[in-house]
Amino acid sequence: MSWKITAFADRATIEHALIAHEDALDWDPEIVISGCEVAEDKPDDWRLDAWLDHKPRKADTNALAALFSGKAPSFHVEELPETDWLVSSQQDLEPIRAGIFHVHTPDHPAIEEPGMVDFTIPASQAFGTGQHATTAGCLAMLTHMKRQGVIVRNCADIGTGTGLLAFAALALWPRTIATASDIDAVCPAVVESNAKLNGITMGEGNGELVMTVAAGMDHPLLHARGPYDLIMANILAGPLVSLAPDFGPALVPGGHLVLAGLLETQEPAVRQACQRAGLRLAARMVNGDWSILWLRKRRNWSAI
Structure with missing residues (x-):
């Protein structure tokens, strides 16, 4: 019980x-x-x-x-x-639209609408079915970045949960090399199952996704596959502050960082930590009480 x-x-x-x-x-x-x-x-x-x-x-x-x-x-x-309360709480979730994405559980039908990308994400033990304001905000921010002309050849989704943000990056930049990680050992099986359901290829090449279990950026695979054009991290404000010194060196000069999981009240601390890591704000969105940040690495920045 x-x-x-x-x-x-x-x-x-x-x-x-x-x-x-x-x-x-x-x-x-x-x-x-x-x-x-x-x-x-x-x-x-x-x-x-x-x-x-x-x-x-x-x-x-x-x-x-x-x-x-x-x-x-x-x-x-x-x-x-x-009962599995996480799964139970997600079973009746309504579909969401964020940017060019329509995300729904298998209980709801897919849509066939020009310009929209449809993802089916079952209720699971991993975070990120799309309904939370932070996940939806990230989908909207990634869409905005694509429309602004951002090009991504190599990306990483840190704290991926269901794999949804990595899937979204692959949909927006189909030739990107994608890496996903999460600290939770349940996530690889969830991500692989969701990838199969949504036609995402697991593998190491262009347009494919590799998944691993890792705490933050500290993992040989994450080091070996970097540096990245884009890092996404939808976690919590405390870990984002702690990881900021690792995000900077893991990005190429001019690279992009999308952060979520922080309340508006926590945004100043996260932005300050990122600024110290050589990252500047490119854009921000607010979804409910939550901030979604797009930051860029300064081209002339180097760790001291």
Whole structure:
């Protein structure tokens, strides 16, 4: 059985707790949390949910309480029936349109519309079915970059999840060499299955995708296949700040970096870290509360 702990508070309080969670270096990875608004017509009323695979202990609730500055809100604890909650939560997701892309689960039909690229992404244990604002924002940003004349011959999708952003890059730049990585060992099987479903060829050549398990940029395959014209990373603000010094050297001069997974309030810290790594802002989009950044490596920049 699994358990859930829920707390209700105003938006600023929950967002502060989510940021504190990202900054908590000793956070128990067995406690998974998320935050969202309670209802569309109540934008300032938010909830924080925490999922555990065991009955919550005092140490667990203390860890959650420590995320809040001042007095923590009250916690509601409930036992959940045996099920894969990630898959269950995604099964009824509606299709989305972002840029030239239409993304849907197998429960919904594909579209045949001139100029649109259709992807079928089943609900799975990996992040990135397209419905989250950060993923949709990345699809829109990649479309914008293509329309601005960006040419990509070699790209990497860091923290790929389902593989969707790598698939999108291959659709926009069909001759690119694509590499995808994720820290989660479940992802290679998910990406390979999704690639087969969407006609993406797994392999090392032009127009093909290679998948590996890696923490950030620190992997021999990622080093060997770089430097890249384009790196995409839809993860979290904390890891983006930490990885910024690695992104710069991994890009060719003038190369492109697309970042997502950061709230607008976290954007200054991410941009500052990228600036120190020789990256300048080319464009930004906001989707809901989330920022999507397109940055470029300075042509005359070199690490000191």
